[in-house]
Amino acid sequence: MADVLPSTSASLDVLLKPQSVAIIGASDDASRIGGRPVASTIAGGFKGRIYPVNPKRPTVQGLKAYPSITDVPEAVDCAIVAVPASLVEKTVADCAAMGTKSTIIFSSGFAELGAEGAETQQRIAAAAQNSGMRLIGPNCIGAFSVSAGWFGTFSSVQASLRLAPGKTAIISQSGAYGAHMFYMAQRRGVATDLWVTTGNESDIDVAEVIAYYAEHQDVSTIMAYTEGVKDRDRMCAALDLARAAKKPVIMIKVGDTDVGAEAAATHTASLAGDDAIYDALFKQYGVYRAHSCQEMVDVAYACQTGLFPKGRKMAIQTVSGGIGIQMADESVKNGLEVPAMPEALQQKLLGLIPYAGVRNPIDITGQVLNQPEVIGQGIDLSIRESGCDAYATYLASAPQAPGLKDFCLQTFKDLREKHPETPMALSMIATPEIIADYEALNIGCFEDPVMAIRAMAALSQFYETFERGQPDTPSALPAGVSEVPDRLVSEAGAKAILASAGIPVTRDVLTESAEEAVKAWHGIGGPVVLKIASPDILHKTEIGGVLIDLNDEQAIAEGFEVILNRAREAQPDATIEGVLVCEMVSGGVETVLGVTNDPALGPAVMFGLGGVFVEVMKDVTFRLAPFGIDEAHRMIGEIKGRAMLDGVRGAPPADVKALAQALSRLSVFAAENADRLETIDINPFVVLPDSAVALDAVIVPKATVLAGDPAVR
Amino acid sequence: MADVLPSTSASLDVLLKPQSVAIIGASDDASRIGGRPVASTIAGGFKGRIYPVNPKRPTVQGLKAYPSITDVPEAVDCAIVAVPASLVEKTVADCAAMGTKSTIIFSSGFAELGAEGAETQQRIAAAAQNSGMRLIGPNCIGAFSVSAGWFGTFSSVQASLRLAPGKTAIISQSGAYGAHMFYMAQRRGVATDLWVTTGNESDIDVAEVIAYYAEHQDVSTIMAYTEGVKDRDRMCAALDLARAAKKPVIMIKVGDTDVGAEAAATHTASLAGDDAIYDALFKQYGVYRAHSCQEMVDVAYACQTGLFPKGRKMAIQTVSGGIGIQMADESVKNGLEVPAMPEALQQKLLGLIPYAGVRNPIDITGQVLNQPEVIGQGIDLSIRESGCDAYATYLASAPQAPGLKDFCLQTFKDLREKHPETPMALSMIATPEIIADYEALNIGCFEDPVMAIRAMAALSQFYETFERGQPDTPSALPAGVSEVPDRLVSEAGAKAILASAGIPVTRDVLTESAEEAVKAWHGIGGPVVLKIASPDILHKTEIGGVLIDLNDEQAIAEGFEVILNRAREAQPDATIEGVLVCEMVSGGVETVLGVTNDPALGPAVMFGLGGVFVEVMKDVTFRLAPFGIDEAHRMIGEIKGRAMLDGVRGAPPADVKALAQALSRLSVFAAENADRLETIDINPFVVLPDSAVALDAVIVPKATVLAGDPAVR
Missing domain, CATH: 3.40.50.720 (NAD(P)-binding Rossmann-like Domain)
Known part of the structure; x- marks a missing residue:
């Protein structure tokens, strides 16, 4: 790139x-x-x-x-x-x-x-x-x-x-924002x-x-601000360089x-693009998307230490129970863990501080005023024995209290000397001069304890991005894959194209007579669905063009005629290819796979759960195409209704691997057809316990590649 | 109180x-x-x-x-x-x-x-x-x-x-947090x-x-901090006083x-309570719940002007397009509106500033450096003609720029003199001394333009709370209402109790023989559902104790025996009251109504949509009982899946009035039975186009009121 x-x-x-x-x-x-x-x-x-x-x-x-x-x-x-x-x-x-x-x-x-x-x-x-x-x-x-x-x-x-x-x-596109x-x-x-x-x-x-x-x-x-990316490849290449150099990128993209x-x-003269696609870009490259300038500078401030937590486990020590709770709450909200301290460590802490809360947060309480040495002892023990990745401490006004000020600073000097690479954050009540002394120890200082936690969460995300490095390469498409055609195709055509790209679809037979339909049913060997096959009828259900759960000769023969008649009546000018006889799929979790082709950012793949999840809750996520299996799994993990795939109400877990593979393959297909593709809709894509299958699909080519007179297609 | x-x-x-x-x-x-x-x-x-x-x-x-x-x-x-x-x-x-x-x-x-x-x-x-x-x-x-x-x-x-x-x-329960x-x-x-x-x-x-x-x-x-409310009535009375006095309360409650x-x-020695119930309390009394100390002081800062926007319409003026966009984004995210300026006003603005964006945000662009008088002219015109409720302005570094500094301040002095009661917020790049000059004009100043918007949103919420005043009083329960019994009751018993409280339930008949069941079906006059009736069998479906959509004599007579046998086999010791014959309800939107009795905050009513909305998306909201119809409507409006009730996929809108009435009645019943009630579950409560009805219900009394030996109940 x-x-x-x-x-x-x-x-x-x-x-x-x-x-x-x-x-x-x-x-x-x-x-x-x-x-x-x-x-x-x-x-x-x-x-x-x-x-x-x-x-x-x-x-x-x-x-x-x-x-x-x-x-x-x-x-x-x-x-x-x-x-x-x-x-x-x-x-x-x-x-x-x-x-x-x-x-x-x-x-x-x-x-x-x-x-x-x-x-x-x-x-x-x-x-x-x-x-x-x-x-x-x-x-x-x-x-x-x-x-x-x-x-x-x-x-x-x-x-x-x-x-x-x-x-x-x-770097800022906007001058005022840059200032x-x-x-x-x-x-x-x-x-x-x-x-x-x-x-x-x-x-x-x-x-x-x-x-x-x-x-x-x-x-x-x-720190970057953009109003819209005009050249996707340049931006991706740039973000790739930053990731490879392990440099955090914190970006604001307005217009969300x-x-x-x-x-x-x-x-501006820029294309605003679809905001969800920008989210996809930022997630794929591990960019921290800030939503305010304050958030941006807080994260940048934390990055200055150059010490990134190597995991999500937070150890919290506090002189105020309430603030400890708030820091723990905030950790969980930001995807961090606040694990219970190991039992042996808890006992040691209680030995030092009998009145302390020792589970995590470690609450050394206000009594620390009478026993200030426990501040350092507690943190030192935690660093050595808790197995946590980052250490946040709330000190109230101890660092500026008469009689405690010097002791407190020396405590952290000693801690930093012993643990030069440990990510540490402090929140305290202190003058800017005192705070500067702690910053000089490469310890992030935050007025608000909640911000200390948010910053640590951001740093651990950067660490994960840097460690992950280049995303996994998607597999190439199978030999002989079809390309997006220069005309609208029926469901059968769309499924055939997707199947050629390695995406599983139902076993379907396009039939031109009732006899063929019955024969197809015999071949499939179980209940079937009949659907009108026409490139001109995109919404088949609305014209009564779908009959489900048919499983005997008479029903299928009659169904063939019923569907054909309804289609002719509803859309006399439509080109009718026949009736599609499809294996009927029961059970599983309905999902929706889609492709949109953003004018600025190119093809992006959407994933969501079917039904109300997409329609009412708008619970979907995007990635720029192409991407590999790992990225597909991250997509799936982001959905709020994720639990549906793990099995609810006693349902078995769905085959998430097959789903991830389909998403990745769809992304490669979309990327290969970036110049020809307007949109793809695979809805529903049903994920079963040990497989997954597309029940319906629509492929819309770009207007610029559509051949012939649109009036007669 | x-x-x-x-x-x-x-x-x-x-x-x-x-x-x-x-x-x-x-x-x-x-x-x-x-x-x-x-x-x-x-x-x-x-x-x-x-x-x-x-x-x-x-x-x-x-x-x-x-x-x-x-x-x-x-x-x-x-x-x-x-x-x-x-x-x-x-x-x-x-x-x-x-x-x-x-x-x-x-x-x-x-x-x-x-x-x-x-x-x-x-x-x-x-x-x-x-x-x-x-x-x-x-x-x-x-x-x-x-x-x-x-x-x-x-x-x-x-x-x-x-x-x-x-x-x-x-006021703070925690000393350190108070500090x-x-x-x-x-x-x-x-x-x-x-x-x-x-x-x-x-x-x-x-x-x-x-x-x-x-x-x-x-x-x-x-500004208040609590770790848990021990006496609900005292807290409610206190918040009521603050609301009556039109004093904003900004509160942190940790442990979420x-x-x-x-x-x-x-x-602490306090009860943490269930966090969703605290959210309910805060919403009911118009308390702003802050999640960080920074958020709390930002909102308190904004309240210092004492000027609360009387509506949600924001006018935004900016010298930076990008920041204007960000402020507009943030307004929408916080429930504010950014209406297009009236056409006549747009024309006047263009007359002043031909190069401006005039829709809203009004983008007077960086050219303002050469024409600084448009800052004041634009805002003055907006205040007089836009019909907006609050005015946020981004000025970049104009207020500290050589040659502009005095002019800029005088502009706002004039604006404040002309519009002494207008809520105004500024974001700018300036020294603390300059900012103090603007604060003296009762204009809120924010380093971050996003914070200016959030603060305005908070102020408009307070205004709504103060205007609303005391919530509407719920209607009293009908005469002869039953109380929560001192034993577990079957579905029939629970529905009878709820019906006595004015909550609509299905027409059900408890039958003790197949003949009675058939007679009941004739009486109902349409398809019915048969359910095992036993106070000891709470999960009827799991033992096969429910048969749906029965509509002929034979099916009902046979169904009666099938259900009875299944129940006897699954739970031989259960007290069986018979079989409940219920009218079958088709269509409508499934919702869930519930009551929980919080040890600290007392009975609270839950509302959510049925199925995956509750089970997977946890899309529910609570209110402390009792409350009136208006509060019930606010509850319903908060649900993320709210659109389901408006009708999706061509479904007709549901009878939200009937739903709100049921919620209010349930809340009164729960409040009256605060000492006797553990929990109520009405699931599903189906909201039809012109009515609503409970299909199933469970009432669990407090352990302390359960009579007799639990082993033999």
């Missing part, structure tokens, strides 16, 4: 770590859009060369100014374009001619305004590409590197800067160096910047309700 | 606004438990008299000390008891003898340790009660009033104090004056303090998963 992304390191270095920069449209007024990057970069202590371009002034903010980029004495690494939209095309051409290595276009008035703007934007991007010049924007607010002192932005968010440069990098992420990151103690906004993404997009960060040695965590999506469509 | 709570104002004033206080066990060392209240109260500028009690010292922290409370020269308003557990009983007796008006017992070692401690605690509470002395604790960390300068606590949390006293009051609430409130800008922790609640409990706050003129919002509940049971 790597070939879908350009080799990024060199090309984005010129943007974020330039040796020389030009600001075209530079203003002497530091508060103006063209003045801000000059002022910020001077103030940032930038070590490279700064060339303000302004035809009306000899100097800008004390620096020599140049009338045009063509007058600048070198080919700069990065040029900012802060000129009216009408001048952008010419300016970019000048930059290209000068050998400028990259440009950041602040100006708006392009694709976001409609077709004409989009055309101009495309011309600009093409010109840049032809000359090998990389481009950010247009309609963006720029990029910066704190460590380089380079602030190629007209945002004033860097006024929020209070932390030394750090390894959490920010907000930086602001909240600084307030939360998430140290950032690199920051990019991509705006209209005429060249560099969010995916490419993620890939750049994934390969960048000074980045360990990636109908209202939001409507606003998204009017706001 | 008011009579279940003592008249609180006077008695708790002596605790929180004392004129004179004694600290028994006072220490000269300000860092010790007995030294902290002395030091804090001196430092707090307390205007009343402070009497340290310490038999070993002539002075404590510079104040004259007294050897015993009996040596103190007046009957103090409040005495703190900070002595070893073994001395508490004698000390409290001395306080009572001296006419002390209230005591706060820090000491632990009572009910939380087991039966013996509980006994001592009861004796102490009784002694206090006999002398009219109010009591907080034991095992608590005290109470304080910032404005009074009285810090009757050994917590050091008041070191976090940075705000002037305010109208958000804190944490105060700490986070201060950090979030939630100004607090009154603070109480109740510990073991031997006298004053969380409910009483809520009632006190509800009636207190200096309290407008109540199994793990948490287990820890709760070992931690």
